[in-house]
Amino acid sequence: xxxxxxxxIDEAEQDLLxxxxxxxxVLDRGxxxxxxDIEGKRYLDFVAGIAVFALGYHNAEYNDxxxxxxxxxxxxxxxxxxxxxxxxxRHLKKISRMDRVFFTNSGAEAIEGAIKAARKYAYLKxxxxxxxxxxxxxxxxxxxxxxxxxxxxxHYREAFEPGIxxxxxxxxxxxxxxxxCVNDKTCAILLETVQGEGGIYxxxxxxxxxxxxxxxxxxxxxxxxxxxxxxxRTGYWYAWQKYDIKPDIMTTAKALGCGVPVGAFxxxxxxxxxSLTAGDHGxxxxxxxxxxxxxxxxxxxxxxxxxLEHVQEVSAYLEEKLDSLAAKYDFxxxxxxxxxxxxxxxDRPVAxxxxxxxxxxxxxxxxxxxxxRFVPPLVITDADVDExxxxxxxxxxxxxxxNA
Numbered sequence: 001x002x003x004x005x006x007x008x009i010d011e012a013e014q015d016l017l018x019x020x021x022x023x024x025x026v027l028d029r030g031x032x033x034x035x036x037d038i039e040g041k042r043y044l045d046f047v048a049g050i051a052v053f054a055l056g057y058h059n060a061e062y063n064d065x066x067x068x069x070x071x072x073x074x075x076x077x078x079x080x081x082x083x084x085x086x087x088x089x090r091h092l093k094k095i096s097r098m099d100r101v102f103f104t105n106s107g108a109e110a111i112e113g114a115i116k117a118a119r120k121y122a123y124l125k126x127x128x129x130x131x132x133x134x135x136x137x138x139x140x141x142x143x144x145x146x147x148x149x150x151x152x153x154x155h156y157r158e159a160f161e162p163g164i165x166x167x168x169x170x171x172x173x174x175x176x177x178x179x180x181c182v183n184d185k186t187c188a189i190l191l192e193t194v195q196g197e198g199g200i201y202x203x204x205x206x207x208x209x210x211x212x213x214x215x216x217x218x219x220x221x222x223x224x225x226x227x228x229x230x231x232x233r234t235g236y237w238y239a240w241q242k243y244d245i246k247p248d249i250m251t252t253a254k255a256l257g258c259g260v261p262v263g264a265f266x267x268x269x270x271x272x273x274x275s276l277t278a279g280d281h282g283x284x285x286x287x288x289x290x291x292x293x294x295x296x297x298x299x300x301x302x303x304x305x306x307x308l309e310h311v312q313e314v315s316a317y318l319e320e321k322l323d324s325l326a327a328k329y330d331f332x333x334x335x336x337x338x339x340x341x342x343x344x345x346x347d348r349p350v351a352x353x354x355x356x357x358x359x360x361x362x363x364x365x366x367x368x369x370x371x372x373r374f375v376p377p378l379v380i381t382d383a384d385v386d387e388x389x390x391x392x393x394x395x396x397x398x399x400x401x402x403n404a
Contacts, residue, residue: 002039023358030057033377033384035363045363046388051196051228051341051375054255055301062258062297069293077284084292091299092264095237098250100272103264103287103295107227107253108142110263113281114190114249115146115164117267118221121275122187125219131187136172138198139191141225150190152198172201175210182214188221188249189214193239194229199368200336200343202234205243212245221248221271227263231255232302232378234339235312255378260294262286307378315339317382318374321389329396331403342374343367356395362388 001024008026028038033056035043048054055062069084076082089101104110115133122131135141139152148156149163157163166185171177172195189211195201215222224247229239231252236242238250248271253263267275285291302308319335322344326332334345346353350372354364367373376384 005038008038023355025358032056032058033380041361043358043361043363044384044387044391046374046376046380047363047365048255048375048377049259050254050365051233052254052257053259054231054233054307054378055258055298055305056377056379059258059301061301062294065293065297066260066290069290072289074290075285075288078282078287082287082289082292084289084296085287088292088295088299091296092252092256092266095299096250096252096266097241097246098266099269100267101264102266102276102281103262103292104253104283105261105263105285105291106142107225107251107263108144108147109283109286110227110251110253110265111141111147111150111225112144113265113276114223114251115150115188116281117249117265117271117275118188118223120280121221121271124274130166130185132166132168132183132185134168134170134178134181134186134189136191136195136198137169138172138201139195139225140197141190141192141227172198173204173207175207178211178214182218182220186218186220188223190223190225192225192227192229194234194338194341196228196341196373197367199345199371200341200373202239202336202338203243208240208243209245215248223247223249223251225251227251227253228375229338229341231298232307232311232339233341233375235308235315236339237308239338256298257291257294258298260291262291262295264295305379311339311378314380314382314385315342318342318380318385321385322374325389325393325396328393329400331400332396337374340374340376340378340380343371344374346370346372353392353395353399356398357392360391360395362391362395364392 005026026038027035029036033045035045102113135150137152141147141151146164149167152169168181170181193203224240226238249267251265322335326335331347332344333347337343349369350366357364365373
């Protein structure tokens with residue numbers, strides 16, 4: 001590592017609150033599916049800013065759309081209408097098949113809004129405020145107090161208790177576990193369509209359909225968190241669209257803005273007409289012209305470039321290559337995922353492998369201690385997959401020799 005890189009790292013450790021154990025690299029610029037550090041070293045990026053930069057770096061049309069909006073107006077507040085928000089909402093409704101949109105600044109804020117909408121819906125039915133939400137064990141929904149309260153990992157919550165309260169946790173893909181949590185106070189069931197931080201677990205179709213039917217029977221709202229698995233990552237606009245069901249409320253973020261901080265929660269007209277009204281919820285920055293110009297352009301570029309079809313094709317190739325690695329090394333115990341949201345499961349911690357890959361010009365991250373997560377830009381090609389596999393295979397071979 002050069003002197004300048006070390007200088008920036010040392011300064012960051014003095015100035016920034018130490019809530020991240022960062023990798024020892026200072027990234028400077030990106031182009032396509034590559035990132036470069038301040039010393040000019042190239043890295044193949046299979047993280048995409050944690051499933052954010054779906055269109056790759058330095059996309060000229062995306063950049064130009066943001067530059068044009070910056071020259072118009074960046075922010076006005078939600079006391080006024082703006083054209084990018086209308087255009088973004090119109091397009092987002094079309095691809096999601098939902099009816100009402102609220103733009104936020106992040107995925108965690110989208111979860112907060114979804115929780116509030118569900119509780120207000122229940123409050124309007126019976127006037128009480130003791131309703132319960134069922135969330136899933138091993139889930140991850142964000143770090144704000146509401147999102148943390150429904151995150152099914154006690155380690156994340158314990159130092160910050162009490163949370164918002166009235167949350168029950170069931171087991172993902174275990175319908176009997178959900179049934180055991182349901183009572184007359186249940187107002188919503190919340191789950192990720194593909195669990196991300198919890199280990200790259202796709203929902204099982206039978207489980208999701210049974211939960212949907214249960215919600216219909218008891219007028220419980222189904223909330224699907226599509227923050228990481230949505231926006232084309234699974235080969236569908238939203239992963240739930242594979243299963244011929246529809247949520248009452250859904251959340252989206254990450255690739256929605258491809259780098260500009262923006263999220264949204266969406267709902268059906270029924271929920272929209274019987275939940276949040278003027279004064280119930282708000283945000284200063286949410287839905288501002290710059291963020292919504294990003295959303296509008298991202299959705300346009302996804303369609304122009306047939307991103308969903310491309311993901312379906314290249315993800316089949318990625319799965320094939322990951323399966324070959326899993327068959328080659330005994331310490332890889334499983335490969336699971338959906339589309340370009342994949343995980344390799346190991347029988348030991350993967351941190352040494354991720355660090356070795358970084359040294360060899362490949363950016364990867366984990367999902368739990370023993371899982372390498374693959375969430376690359378959605379524009380990767382078979383050639384990018386081959387390059388990634390070549391680097392990772394080399395690291396795995398060294399890892400095997402060192403642990404022989």
